[in-house]
Amino acid sequence: MRPAHIPGADDAGRTTLSVPRPAHAGRPRPGSPAPAGRRRDAARPPWALLLPAGVAALFAVLPLGYLAVRSLERGPGFAWNVVADERTVTLLGHSLGLAAAVVGACLILGVSLAWLTVRTNLPGARAWSVLATLPLAVPSYVAAFAWLSAAPRLAGFTGSALALTLVSFPYVYLPVAAALRGIDPAQEETARSLGLGPVRTFARVTLPQLRPAAAGGGLLVGLYVLSDFGAVSLMRYDTFTRAVHTSYRAGFDRTPAAALSVVLVVMTVALVAAEARTRGRAGHARTGTGTARPATPAALGRLRAPALAWCGAVTAAAVAFPLATLGYWLAIGNSATWDPTGLLDTATNTLGIATAGAALTTVLALPVGVIAARHRGRTAHLLEQASYAGHALPGITVALALVFFSVRYAYPLYQQLPLLICAYAVLFLPVAVAATRAAVLQAPPVLEDVARSLGRSPLRTLRDVTVPLAAPGVAAGAALTFVVCMKELPATLLLRPTGTDTLATRLWTETGAGSFAAAAPYAAALILLAAVPSYLLGKHRT
Incomplete structure (x- = not known):
């Protein structure tokens, strides 16, 4: 409900005072601070x-300066040989492949859980929302330790992707859930009244508005995967971070490690640019003031049991299983x-x-x-x-x-x-x-x-x-x-x-x-x- 209009109040309901402007108002007095807006917006x-x-x-x-100096210390030719080496190309494929797999899986988990907990009549939706954020408290190497101790055969790409996905999907879930709460349901209702079914309405109306939030969450996941060291090290899967650490420990020459780090920085910059391009220039905004009307929860009907099973499976894999594994090893x-x-x-x-x-x-x-x-x-x-x-x-x-x-x-x-x-x-x-x-x-x-x-x-x-x-x-x-x-x-x-x-x-x-x-x-x-x-x-x- 908008506040009642008060004389001398602005559109948001904040009381304002009308004070006669002195004749010298346009000229600041000597020694007085600059006007607030001008001082904050322009002054140094x-x-x-x-x-x-x-x-x-x-x-x-400082680290960027170090990379520039160290990677070129033995000349551009040596740095290029390190970057163009066949092993570096393999590491590039491993890192990008792992990042792509984890980002894709996190988008599926995050968007689906956000829609179920925010836009449906899922039983216990508030409790599932809390459980969906708990994996943030589990470090990636703890998740990798839990899965590796229970199933050693997971070592490698599969185990790394599984552990990183289960600790990273809340980075997608949180912004997407917030975006779903802020979307005005009138747009979806209009689409339904024009004959679009639930799936087409979601694809053509809701999903475009979720794209910036999902892209931002996916970017965080991708950056996290590229910089992760603990999970890939425990799973013994070679990525750039593990290779940089191995190169550093292998000898006194730090130039190869610096050159590999430069490639990692370039990958990070490229990922940020790709996210900005994916997000696009289009925006979705509500006209007028006030807050959006809460959306009517969609009835799951026969999908209620599969939805509960899906939420339970994700929570069990991301939270219950690591805790149970730690409890087992503590007990023995x-x-x-x-x-x-x-x-x-x-x-x-x-x-x-x-x-x-x-x-x-x-x-x-x-x-x-x-x-x-x-x-x-x-x-x-x-x-x-x-x-x-x-x-x-x-x-x-x-x-x-x-x-x-x-x-x-x-x-x-x-x-x-x-x-x-x-x-x-x-x-x-x-x-x-x-x-x-x-x-x-x-x-x-x-x-x-x-x-x-x-x-x-x-x-x-x-x-x-x-x-x-x-x-x-x-x-x-x-x-x-x-x-x-x-x-x-x-x-x-x-x-x-x-x-x-x-x-x-x-x-x-x-x-x-x-x-x-x-x-x-x-x-x-x-x-x-x-x-x-x-x-x-x-x-x-x-």
Whole structure:
């Protein structure tokens, strides 16, 4: 229901005040801040924000500079020989084939589950919606461990595709479900009234409106598959990430690893471009104000039992089976196969390192997020885009860049915890920047204008006004960053100090040696620790 119209209120119902304009309103007084809209949209951000944001941006693009220098260190000819090698072509086919298979399977799972839980009278639709998001808490290497321990013959392409699909389909389900809730059902009802059946209505009316959401989710899945290291390593399936790690470990010459990483970056850029082309320029928007009328749930009829079986099968494979497998190996384990004291020490290390990584990432993301939310222009755009550079790079490439930097310019940091924490900041800076930007956008900018008009400097305004207002959203971003830092594997394997283990690295080590009973406690502890902030995030959002 639209709010009653109030004199002096705008179309959205917000009360406005009509104040006589002073004669000097068009001329800012000397020493006063620029008008709010002009200052945010055109003026350059203050130096108090530009300097730390510039440091964060340079930090994020460091791996790209490393790849450019390292891959050409022995000349373009040598790099081309590595890229054009027959094995590289094979790796290209493996990586693209795996990505295509997983993206296709995730689109089928995500779209079908979203339609069943949002647009039909599926029994227990709300519970199925929750269960469809739970696989996000399961790292890919934990899913691979569960399936490999139960069926060793799955090793290779089949096992890799299965494990990655079951942990990735929520990236498609979530945006598609949100899009389905926002689509005005009147369009579908009009199509039905014109004689189109349910299938043709879905194909010609609903599906085009879901295409941007599905394409965006498919892009996230594709990027995740290309950068994944844990699942393909445990399944012993050669992709670029595994080949880069093997090349790095094989000798002192890092040029082949850098050249392979460049190919991986090119594949990532091509995938992003393909997603933008698939999404197209067409848009679907509702005219008028207010919210869409909820769609009438479609009656499943005889399809109710198959629909329930489909939802149950996906949930069983993605959630129940990994948990049951971990429970089995925990039950048969004993003091000879796993050490509770070692588990506690490893969990403590994981919490400490992830906390430090989340803290540094949040600090670096704060000025970038504020600039992205409050300012426009080339400078703000470049800073925001530079902070997303790590999103296009797998953890192993970022780790190689930091190893190169530390050995040549900061050797005391080599194989020390600060270097690992810096890797987390590069990898997950986009997560924290996105959360900070969204939180600052929700904070009323007029309060910042009042603080500036009272003589507060930009830095004091940020500290006393902006940060407290955006604190809940920034904290949510920090919690999400903490979760992904805990689960990160390839960078941790390369950069952790000798003798320091995390739950992820210990799980990978035990599974690689075939000690499934010894690996199960670390997998269970990792899921348990990741579930706590994930639950808090979900509770905060609801």
